[in-house]
Amino acid sequence: MSIAKSISSPMAHTTKLTKxxxxxxxxxxxYKSIVGALQYATVTRPDIAYSVNKVCQFLSTPLEEHWSSVKRILRYLIGTQTHGILLQPVSPKSPLALTSFYYANWASDCDDRKSTSGAYLFIGNNLITWWSKKQNTISRSSIEAEYRSLALISQEFQWV
Incomplete structure (x- = not known):
């Protein structure tokens, strides 16, 4: 992998991983060792959280296709070694603003039809928490999946 060419995204938009x-x-x-290291890398690299979440779902029986996705994530990391989380000081005179962004990918898992949720929470301009995970239940529509994501980020807001 040391001589691999970098790539612009950790996962192709059209990638659908199945069992x-x-x-x-x-x-x-x-496979398990490298995916575990990638999980650790998401602590400072939220941009790979979704992709790592997807490859983690196949730890018990990885396929060649899953390994190709892991190698793509590694190629992305090679080209983005200077990326990471930047914490900036907040002016004491400005009001403290909480901002969040969330998303839901309706029925994104081809095997069990569960949706994937993700969110980012900022204090000022600083990212303080983020996640990407499969929803616990099956949503009947994209709007239901969005509401579930909204409920999860609302819980995170209350905790913060």
Whole structure:
């Protein structure tokens, strides 16, 4: 991977990972080890949270297709080594603003039809918390998936 070319995004927009498809990856321990390291990297790299969440769903039986997605994330990280979280001081005279952004990807999992939610929460210009996870229940519409994401970020707001 040290001579691999960088890539502009951690996962292609059209990628749909499933439990079935290509051959099983012959080194599942290597897959688990690298995906675990990528989970650790999401602490300072929220831009890969969604992609890492997707590849983590196949730790028990990784396929060649899943391994290709992991390698794409690594290629993205090679080209974005200077990216990360920048914390900026907030003026004591300005009001403290809480801002959030959330999203829902309706029925994004081809295997169980559950939606994926994600959110970012800022104090001022500083990102303080973020997540991307599969919803616990199956939503019947995209708006229901959005409401579930909104409920989750509202809980996060209350906690902060």
């Amino acid at each position: 079935e498809g290509s051959n099983y990856f012959e080194h599942p321990t290597l």
